[in-house]
Amino acid sequence: MSQSLARKRSRISLASRAGDRRSPLAWAGSLLLHGGLIAATFFTFTHSLDISDESPPSIPVDLITIGEKTNIAPTARPAPQIRPEPVEAQAHPLDVQTPVIPQQEDQAEPAPDESPSEPALKPPEPTPVPQLKPQQQPAPAKPQKPKSDQFAALLNKLTSAPATTSNAKPGTRTVKGIGQMNAMTMDLVDALRNQISQCWTAPVGAPHPEQLIVEMEVFLNPDGSVAQPPQLTADSAAAVASNPFMRAAADAAKRAIFVCAPYKLPADRYSLWRDITVTFDPRKMLGAD
Amino acid sequence: MKSAVSRALVFAAAALAALAFAAPASAQLHVDVNQGVVQPLPIAIPDFLGGPVGAQIAGVVRADLNRSGLFKALDPKSFVDQIRDVNVPPNFANWRVINAQALVTASAANQPDGRLRVDFRLWDVFGENQMLGQQYSTTPENWRRIAHMISDAIYQRITGEKGYFDTRIVFISESGPATHRIKRLAIMDEDGANPQFLTNGSYLVLTPRFNPTAQMIAYMSYAENRPRVYLFDLETGRQEMLGNFPNMTFSPRFSPDGNKVVMSLEQGGNSDIYVMDLRTRSVSRLTADPAIDTSPSYSPDGTQITFESDRGGSQQVYVMNADGSNQHRISFGGGKNGTPVWSPRGDLIAFTKQDGGAFRICVMHPDGSGERVITDGWEDEGPTWAPNGRVLMFTRSERNGRGAQIWSVDITGRNEQRVLTPGAASDPAWSPLIQ
Secondary structure, rough: OHHHHHHHHHHHHHHHHHHHOOOOHHHHHHHHHHHHHHHHHHHHHHHHHHHHHHHHOOOOOOOOOOOHHHHHOOOOOOOOOOOOOOOOOOOOOOOOOOOOOOOOOOOOOOOOHHHOOOOOOOOOOOOOOOOOOOOOHHHHHOOOHHHHHHHHHHHOOOOOOOOOHHHHHOOOOOOOOOOOOOOOOOHHHHHHHHHHOOEEEOOOOOOHHHHHEEEEEEEEOOOOEEEEEEOOOOOHHHHHHHHHHHHOOOOOOOOHHHHHHHOOHHHHHHHHHHHHEEOOOOHHHHOOO | OHHHHHHHHHHHHHHHHHHHHHHHHHEEEEEEEEOOOOOHHHHHHHOOOHHHHHHHHHHHHHHHHHOOOOEEEEHHHHHHOOOOOOOOOOOOOHHHOOOOEEEEEEEEEOOOOOOOOEEEEEEEEOOOEEEEEEEEEEEEHHOOOOHHHHHHHHHHHHHHOOOOOEEHHHEEEEOOOHOOOOEEEEEEEOOOOOOOEEOOOOOOOOEEOOEEEEEEEEEOOOOOHOOEEEEEEOOOEEEEEEEOOOOEEEEEEEEEOOOOEEEEEOOOOEEEEEEEEEOOOOEEEOOOOOEEEEEEOOOOOOOOEEEEEEEOOOEEEEEEEEOOOEEOOOOOOOOOEEEEEOOOOOOOEEEEEEOOOOEEEEEEEOOOOOOEEOOOOOOEEEEEOOOOOEEEEEEEEEEOOOOOOOEEOOOOOOOOEEEEOOOEEEEEEEEEOOO
């Protein structure tokens, strides 16, 4: 609209200045100016296109696929792969030359109680060699399968995979940076949760396992491998320093992160999962406590 | 004027920078993992350097950790790397290849003074760091105890909980036909090694229990046809009748400080719970009820006692203060419930539930909440706790009458395993960690 007005105005001014006398010059000038104007029009036009493209984030493509992506849920744990090179290139400068910690030295030594068989005993019969029965070997194998069922029944608060899908708000337009659990990232959260769960040995047998909640920041490479060792958040690090059960729980959580890598996640959205926070919370796995 | 402009520019730049840093943080993904698996940790334990004794120690450590159900010691045949020097960090990639999450490297060597020295290190294969490094020294014949202590150290570092491998089990060894059963007091290492008889079988013995130092056993014996509680000193082999009671005493158990023994005394068909101070030999009565009160067991802090009583019409589990006050029933989960034992950790009471014709081992909190059945045998009874409160042993009898066996189970109900004993065995009692 504004361009056509400008064109009209320039044509009027040319006509008034040159009149009818020098029409070839007027033609040339007119052509030149018109050409310039057209060129200018192109320039402004492309520029305005740029702006209009930038204002809404180019994410609607992802929105369409959310429903499906959330449903890929139970991703099988990636088969352990032989990694030709260590996860981290920079090896820890371990000070192995330091002498072994001698904190337990001599603890095993005195063992005054090692002699319950000594002659002071009453007439006990000579120490029998344990005749190990043949059926002792199969024993441990047998209970395995039924026990796992029973364990599930015992810890009867075990819930099936969290149905996070129900929280999705399909069709809601997301705004940049709205938070972690929006429709844009829910599928990533689901995928990560499902993969990590396969590798996490929860501290269910520890005393007060409900208190052993570990939070850490995890850094991933574009191929889904772990970029650097997970970092405990300040709260978790403080708890680990004072509680051996927390230390064990934090170690188990770190192992889960390493063992489950590489993670299968959409490469085109690497920026969203490059740096994530993971909370390991055993409370839902506990029984009627 | 100029400085105002530059200040404004600096401010704007700072604001932009703050935004740039803040933006990724607010958008960071947060993953809540609340479902895990319960599976053993794969650990590689190559034979220790230092010849046959190194291999023997490694074998015992592997067996200990496997038995716990929390570890899976990988088959040495699967190893693609070899440890040549325990003072050099291992090539972690070679251990990740076989999916080992932890690695033990160790060496055993005889010292010039004739003692055996074992150095060992525990490595985090994925984190690529040393989790533990220790050295043990002892007489060579104690090599099994070194193995158990290393198992305990690994278990504690990885689970956060003290181990229970350097412990002993006292139990009743049974032999002979059912009509003329011979029952002898016996003791062995936690893994079934070194079994020995403590009594000769000429009289019946029942319900052995360790004191807190694992040096003394209280048990009930029919020696001289007088069923009484006795003490057995493991160091000297001496036996002593505890107190001079006119009637039968039974079901003894030490207090956590080892200074008292609480037990039942039977009088005219009624039995009540008494406590004897071992230093003064003074006796005080804790229950005075016409019903049968028995199987007392102290809480680890010594302030309370759990016991069984049929005062309410059927056998149930009760709790009282250590002075006998505030007696109240805690088992309301159905069936008959008896032989309660307080966990050394204090958080649970294990007991035997008789319901629907079967006997099973259960646990519940000391207030009676959270009851769980953790074994599924036909006749499982008489639980005893590992010193870390994580594992139970109990007596299992099967319908085919093959005799009693000792089994162990994790408190989560997993990992039921038979405990190796020479012949039939019942009534196990788990020692504290050996000092």
